[in-house]
Amino acid sequence: MKKIWLYSALIAGAAWLNGCNPEEPAPTPSGDLLGIPYNPQSYSIKKPAHFPVVAVPADNPMTVEGVQLGRRLFYDPILSGDSSISCSSCHLPQGSFTDNKAVSKGVGQQEGTRSAMSLLNIAYVEGAFFWDGRSPTLEDQAIHPVEDPIEMHANWTNVVERLKAHPTYPALFRKAFGINDRDEITKELTAKAIAQFERILISSGTSKYDQYLAGNNDALDDEEEDGRIMYFDAAGSAGVVLPDGQCFHCHGNITMNGGNFFNNGLDSVASLSDFKDKGRFKKTGNPSDQGKFRAPTLRNIALSAPYMHDGRFQTMEEVLDQYSDNGSGVSNEDPFIRQIGFPLGNGHYSGLTPYQKQAIIKFLHTLTDTTFVNNPDIQSPF
Amino acid sequence: MRTILLLLLVTTFFIACKDKEETLTTNLDVTFKSTFDGSQLIKYHDYTFNGYPLEISRFTVFLSDITLLKGNSETLMSEVEYLDFTPDNATSDTSKLIKVSFKNVPQGEYTGIKIGYGVKPSNNAKSPADFPASNPLANDNEYWIGWHSYIFSKIEGQGDADNDGQFDHFLVYHTGSDGVYKTFTFTQSIHVHAGQKGLQVEFDIKKVFAWDDGRPYNLVADPITSNNRDSIRVANDLMNHFGKATTITQ
Numbered sequence: 001m002k003k004i005w006l007y008s009a010l011i012a013g014a015a016w017l018n019g020c021n022p023e024e025p026a027p028t029p030s031g032d033l034l035g036i037p038y039n040p041q042s043y044s045i046k047k048p049a050h051f052p053v054v055a056v057p058a059d060n061p062m063t064v065e066g067v068q069l070g071r072r073l074f075y076d077p078i079l080s081g082d083s084s085i086s087c088s089s090c091h092l093p094q095g096s097f098t099d100n101k102a103v104s105k106g107v108g109q110q111e112g113t114r115s116a117m118s119l120l121n122i123a124y125v126e127g128a129f130f131w132d133g134r135s136p137t138l139e140d141q142a143i144h145p146v147e148d149p150i151e152m153h154a155n156w157t158n159v160v161e162r163l164k165a166h167p168t169y170p171a172l173f174r175k176a177f178g179i180n181d182r183d184e185i186t187k188e189l190t191a192k193a194i195a196q197f198e199r200i201l202i203s204s205g206t207s208k209y210d211q212y213l214a215g216n217n218d219a220l221d222d223e224e225e226d227g228r229i230m231y232f233d234a235a236g237s238a239g240v241v242l243p244d245g246q247c248f249h250c251h252g253n254i255t256m257n258g259g260n261f262f263n264n265g266l267d268s269v270a271s272l273s274d275f276k277d278k279g280r281f282k283k284t285g286n287p288s289d290q291g292k293f294r295a296p297t298l299r300n301i302a303l304s305a306p307y308m309h310d311g312r313f314q315t316m317e318e319v320l321d322q323y324s325d326n327g328s329g330v331s332n333e334d335p336f337i338r339q340i341g342f343p344l345g346n347g348h349y350s351g352l353t354p355y356q357k358q359a360i361i362k363f364l365h366t367l368t369d370t371t372f373v374n375n376p377d378i379q380s381p382f
Numbered sequence: 383m384r385t386i387l388l389l390l391l392v393t394t395f396f397i398a399c400k401d402k403e404e405t406l407t408t409n410l411d412v413t414f415k416s417t418f419d420g421s422q423l424i425k426y427h428d429y430t431f432n433g434y435p436l437e438i439s440r441f442t443v444f445l446s447d448i449t450l451l452k453g454n455s456e457t458l459m460s461e462v463e464y465l466d467f468t469p470d471n472a473t474s475d476t477s478k479l480i481k482v483s484f485k486n487v488p489q490g491e492y493t494g495i496k497i498g499y500g501v502k503p504s505n506n507a508k509s510p511a512d513f514p515a516s517n518p519l520a521n522d523n524e525y526w527i528g529w530h531s532y533i534f535s536k537i538e539g540q541g542d543a544d545n546d547g548q549f550d551h552f553l554v555y556h557t558g559s560d561g562v563y564k565t566f567t568f569t570q571s572i573h574v575h576a577g578q579k580g581l582q583v584e585f586d587i588k589k590v591f592a593w594d595d596g597r598p599y600n601l602v603a604d605p606i607t608s609n610n611r612d613s614i615r616v617a618n619d620l621m622n623h624f625g626k627a628t629t630i631t632q
Contacts, residue, residue, distance in 0.1 A: 052515070054515065232526075232527050233529075234528030254511070288426050332426065332439070334439075334538075335552035339605075347602075
């Protein structure tokens with residue numbers, strides 16, 4: 001009660017003083033962009049009805065102007081040191097926003113160490129971008145490739161100066177973020193715009209599998225259906241006996257983005273420290289995370305070969321052959337890798353027959369969404 | 383100006399009087415902890431289970447309708463919580479202590495707490511697309527299309543059941559479906575007052591792997607849950623064990 005009286009007295013005092021000292025008028029804003037209207041329109045992310053709601057950060061709301069700016073920046077080599085590389089150089093629509101290379105090449109054709117990840121449904125990945133999950137947000141992720149010496153090999157200070165001096169970008173930043181002067185263009189705003197564009201890269205819902213999810217029970221043929229059953233450990237028809245492919249446990253359900261980090265049994269090493277690419281350990285520093293990578297999306301997987309973090313597999317057949325071998329015996333391998341097929345007793349599993357592998361591959365083909373890759377709203381604006 | 387000040391003071395007076403008539407509330411802090419045989423769970427640590435080494439690599443659980451009890455009255459604190467004790471962003475193998483602050487809990491002396499283990503049927507009938515992004519049930523990776531159910535709990539690991547130095551008995555216990563949703567009531571005094579110490583809720587995985595009479599569950603014979611009737615039995619057994627595997631202290 002005493003506190004209430006104290007606060008009241010303080011408020012009264014402030015009101016009194018306010019009456020004695022009229023506020024000085026607000027300063028008139030200055031800036032070379034003030035003549036351009038700032039009326040951002042909210043952007044409603046299109047998604048299939050059966051997809052989850054997209055989480056949008058409060059400090060980067062989706063606007064039409066933000067998405068347009070981000071799309072332009074995504075395809076513009078202005079972000080690279082020698083103006084030869086853009087985000088789209090490694091993330092092309094036709095590859096479902098991969099470059100279909102084992103490892104990507106940056107400025108000067110310098111070879112990286114990992115394959116470009118697909119950006120399809122990237123909006124659904126939570127808190128861990130890149131193969132090793134070192135970036136917590138899309139906005140943060142967009143900042144790193146610009147200064148990476150084997151990617152865009154630029155300096156953000158120089159890139160921002162180019163944007164400020166550009167005949168078009170200052171106005172676009174004004175319309176997207178309400179800046180008054182081109183000097184307010186920053187790498188953070190640039191990354192925010194790119195993130196807004198990336199958030200609209202969502203499946204169209206027209207793949208064969210999505211038609212099945214929408215209720216069309218005839219969408220999948222018998223072999224594709226067998227593949228689906230094995231992918232999801234799902235109940236099949238009476239009399240149908242199929243093993244568990246264990247796929248969805250790592251790659252997830254609707255968006256098939258996985259999200260967690262796994263050692264999927266690619267390499268046999270004597271000790272975890274022998275992994276050539278330490279993967280998730282790079283971010284966490286936890287020795288048990290050596291050799292673990294984020295499970296990528298399997299949507300449009302038929303369009304985004306080659307496969308794995310280093311692009312070692314050219315075909316899905318190679319991938320299924322690898323998994324059918326039930327791992328490499330390393331201590332931190334995911335337990336599901338060891339349990340593919342029918343149980344044989346004593347902890348051993350059968351792996352998959354040629355038919356079962358082919359059925360899973362056929363099912364994976366039903367995830368192909370050409371409507372997405374051909375969507376004019378996500379192509380280069382240049 | 384004088385009129386405004388007078389109105390302000392009068393309003394404040396009436397608000398102060400009104401507060402006294404309403405129930406006082408406070409935040410109740412609850413720390414959730416995962417253990418193995420009483421010690422905080424550490425991933426890949428070699429525990430001894432039924433005479434052989436056993437390692438746990440993942441433990442998650444959904445809880446539903448966390449409710450304080452006072453005689454016949456109930457105070458719902460949370461409809462759903464998702465607890466991931468072994469998140470992939472951890473910098474060490476020590477399992478995470480998960481602190482949840484339940485807001486605006488009426489102060490008083492309670493006689494117990496009731497907790498649902500898993501996702502209650504009314505929510506389990508839905509899917510991630512039905513929930514806002516901020517809701518734990520919006521997480522697509524915690525849903526099992528094949529079972530039309532959320533994954534109520536995940537316990538994964540590996541054991542060296544034959545003591546030959548090879549950890550080749552892999553455990554994957556993912557439970558789900560309405561039939562294995564369980565509710566347990568813990569009868570004990572719980573004090574909820576401003577400044578009062580919160581609760582600690584511990585889940586002991588060794589006790590999840592034990593029958594009521596203490597016999598160890600046969601992890602070798604039933605190492606995995608997948609889509610067949612026998613797995614439902616295993617899932618049901620493990621979810622049943624969560625009651626006695628839970629310890630609540632204040």
